[in-house]
Amino acid sequence: MANGYDVVIIGGGLAGMTAGIFAARHGLRTGLVERMMGGAQIINIEKIENFPGFPQGISGAELAPATQEQAMDAGVEFIMAEAGPISRDGDYKVVSTDAGEFRARAVIVAAGSTLRQLGIPGEEEMFGRGVSQCATCDGPLYGGQVVGVVGGGDSAADEAVTLAEYADRVLLFHRRDQMRAQKTIQDQVHANRKIEVVWNTVVQEVLGEDTVSGVRVQNVVTNLENVVDLTGLFVYVGLEPNSALVKDLVKLDNAGHIPVNLSMETEVPGLYAVGDIRQNSSSQLVSVAGDGATAAVAAYNYLRSSGR
Structure with missing residues (x-):
């Protein structure tokens, strides 16, 4: 299938790249759509002092490329494109971008937020x-x-x-x-x-x-x-979730966040939301990374149970 993946991830921040690492390591053909280099907003953080394993802190400019390299080594295919609306075609989700359409039975939305x-x-x-x-x-x-x-x-x-x-x-x-x-x-x-x-x-x-x-x-x-x-x-007065791309598929909360269950799954089977785009996110880097891992494992189990 042209432009077909097991899972497509939208967003190349820490949540998205972590999801990519776990999905690819589970043997899933994984595409990650990101219009810029991996890392998104964390690249601009001068010093991250509360991320486990770095007692002296680490800059976003160090953490982001290291995570991207790890994702690429795991087999994640980075797609340099701007993601648009997601639609459904039977059991498949179709992600429209300015570089064409990408199809997958599981999609993880890690599109993050924009500074208000x-x-x-x-x-x-x-x-x-x-x-x-x-x-x-x-x-x-x-x-x-x-x-x-x-x-x-x-x-x-x-x-x-x-x-x-x-x-x-x-x-x-x-x-x-x-x-x-x-x-x-x-x-x-x-x-x-x-x-x-x-x-x-x-x-x-x-x-x-x-x-x-x-x-x-x-x-x-x-x-x-x-x-x-x-x-x-x-x-720096808060964030606006970049959730417009799923507004026709799921009901957003009053602030525009995407409701999910404990597996990061939305009301649409096989559609997940992670990081600060989801409802009730702490927006802390360690927790958004955990979101990504959780969603990737859930997507793997979903695909396996549905006979991908």
């Missing part, structure tokens, strides 16, 4: 001209300058610490009076003299003409507004 934007005036216009969502990529551009970070979770705190390696001052704007980040990451933020957490504050507008010159902020307790001068703004 603030949706405020000036943000879109200034994206790439001072507004960013990658401190590892763009941090070196802000040596000796004042930058802002928006958010209160792990990503925002981590990126603030990364930016402090370059910028003279980092303002971390958070709409609440306490952060959601892990305590160890919060401790790094509070211990860094370059980082100032601006509590109970939302960013309302990005200012500037050719490049970012500042932001208009509001204190949510006092309602007072003021302008803060800075040259870069890094936004």
Whole structure:
């Protein structure tokens, strides 16, 4: 069968590549659709400190290619393409991409999420001209300058610490009076003299003409507004699951995540969802890798029981 696989995996992050390793090692012909190099967003993580086996930490730029190499050695075929909607043709699932259609009786969706934007005036216009969502990529551009970070979770705190390696001052704007980040990451933020957490504050507008010159902020307790001068703004305010490709097959939850059972299987037999695209994911790297392994083994058992 042209472009036919036992299992097709959509997404080349840690969840998808782990699924690929386990599927291929179970003897399944495995195709993995990913529009970029393997690793997805983890490539931009400067230091991962909570992944088992690396007590001194490991960068995403090290972990991602190592995992991809392991997947390729196991027999995973990487398909450089942009995945589109998934449809059904009898017992088969058909994955449409900009490189053609790929058919399999089992599909594992590991398409991940996209960083959410603030949706405020000036943000879109200034994206790439001072507004960013990658401190590892763009941090070196802000040596000796004042930058802002928006958010209160792990990503925002981590990126603030990364930016402090370059910028003279980092303002971390958070709409609440306490952060959601892990305590160890919060401790790094509070211990860094370059980082100032601006509590109970939302960013309302990005200012500037050719490049970012500042932001208009509001204190949510006092309602007072003021302008803060800075040259870069890094936004980490949550994730939007990339689940549109299955919206015609499964019912999504209110946040757009894909409901699954303990085997990572959706309401459609042979269709699985792993990583932070699925409902109730912790979004921690070690758990999304576990999702991938679980789904791959479940897919193998599904194919074996259905007489592939």
